[in-house]
Amino acid sequence: EGRSEMAALVRDLDEFNYPYSLLTAQEAAELEPNVRVDGVDRGILYAPIERWADGDLLSAALVKQAVEYGASLASPVSVREVVTSGSQVTGVATSDGFLPAGNVVVAAGTACVGLLAPLGYQLPLGRVVGILGVVSAPAGTVSRVLYPGRYHVRPTSDGRVAIGCRDMDFMVDEDTDASSPPSWMNQLLEMASPDCPALSGSQFEELRVGARPMPADGMPIVGPVPGVQGAYVATMHSGVSLAAIVGQTVAEEITSGNVSPVLEHYRPDRRFSESYTP
Ligand SMILES: Cc1cc2nc3c(=O)[nH]c(=O)nc-3n(C[C@H](O)[C@H](O)[C@H](O)COP(=O)(O)OP(=O)(O)OC[C@H]3O[C@@H](n4cnc5c(N)ncnc54)[C@H](O)[C@@H]3O)c2cc1C
Structure with missing residues (x-):
């Protein structure tokens, strides 16, 4: 990060009482021995509670746990519409028939917009396409999420390394063919290799393209x-980080009928006056 971005980040972290420390280059090198930090003299920001999660593994684990607690799983199945009688939800019409329900939580990412429109609710949600490049890497190249500059780098659950760069997201759209990674993807490796010399012999193996569900005000x-x-919506960017807490809070709110103060600022009926630019 540049000095001003770093100072802004430190201010935000202080304001939210978020634990972090500023490491010397030597301390950082002990945590990530394969990353070049010599010459970085302004301190390296380290947030010890931060982790990364594989979205597929996390959602599979949450579903498994829900089933163990008594939930029924219908999968694979596609919801065609949320069915109402008057202004009350009665269930969902699916590719597998009608499922009756007095409460339906629409948590379908960017598809929430299309599922809610027939109910007369225009969800203020956009799609922000982004990329992730996955490269081969020697074991243990990096062990946490690192932001050395314009890009981020992290390990993957199968022993490779993922590199992303918001400045390069505009190079793709949702129709980009991810099965044959374009040559410009090598720019990601060229960006990361000077900071992480272990990546200098790496090859691009996979391009992932996805659309982030992005609320109009970013929240x-x-x-x-x-x-x-009976209709309820739950959608957001950073839905991987927030999945467990949002799932738990929404379940408590619906089953108990008690309104959660934690969700106060995130209600669908708030004013979406701010315009958020990711
Ligand atoms: C480039 C990129 C970077 C990201 N970075 C981060 C990050 O740093 N941190 C983070 O926390 N998150 C990140 N995300 C995740 C993200 O932005 C979302 O917040 C997250 O995926 C939302 O989870 P979700 O379950 O609400 O929706 P999704 O992950 O979109 O899942 C929705 C599910 O609903 C299913 N579905 C849709 N329509 C129907 C239907 N009609 N019937 C049945 N099923 C349906 C879909 O198949 C899908 O499985 C990133 C995403 C992208 C693309």
Whole structure:
């Protein structure tokens, strides 16, 4: 990060009482021996509680746990519409038939928009396409998420390394063919190799392209859908980091009927006056 970005980050972390420390180059080198930090004299920001999660593994683990607690899983199945009688939800029409339900939580990422529109609710949610490049790497090249500059780098769950760079997201759209990574993907490796010399012999193996569900003001949208009894929406960017806490809070709110103060600022009926640019 540049000095001003770093100073802004430190201010934000202080404001939220988020634990972090500023490491010397030598301390950072002990944590990540394969990353070149010599010459970095302004301190390296380290947030010890931060982790990364594989979205597929995390969602599979959460589903497994829910089933163990007594939930029924219908998969693979596609929801065609949320069915109502008057202004009350009665269930969902699926590729596998009708499933009756008095409460339906629409948590379908960018597809929430299309599922909620027939209920008369225009969800203020956009799609922000992004990339991740996955490269071969010697074992233990990096062991945590690192932001050495314009890009981020982290290990993957299968022993490779993933590199992402927001400045390069505009190079793709949702129709980009991810099965044959374009040559410009090598720029990611060229960016990372000077900081991480272990990557100098690496090859590009996979391009991942996805669309982030991005609320108009950048904040999660979680709560009852205005005007439709029993319909509930839960969508956000950073939905991997927030999945467990949002899932737990929403489940408690719906089953107990007690309104959660944690979700107060994220309700669908708030004013979306701010315009967020990711
Ligand atoms: C480039 C990129 C970077 C990201 N970085 C981060 C990050 O740093 N931190 C983070 O926490 N998150 C990150 N995310 C994740 C992200 O932005 C979302 O917040 C997250 O994926 C939302 O999870 P979700 O389960 O709500 O929606 P999704 O992950 O979109 O999952 C929705 C699911 O609903 C299913 N579905 C859709 N329509 C229907 C239907 N009609 N019937 C049945 N099923 C349906 C879909 O198949 C899908 O399985 C990133 C995403 C991208 C693309």
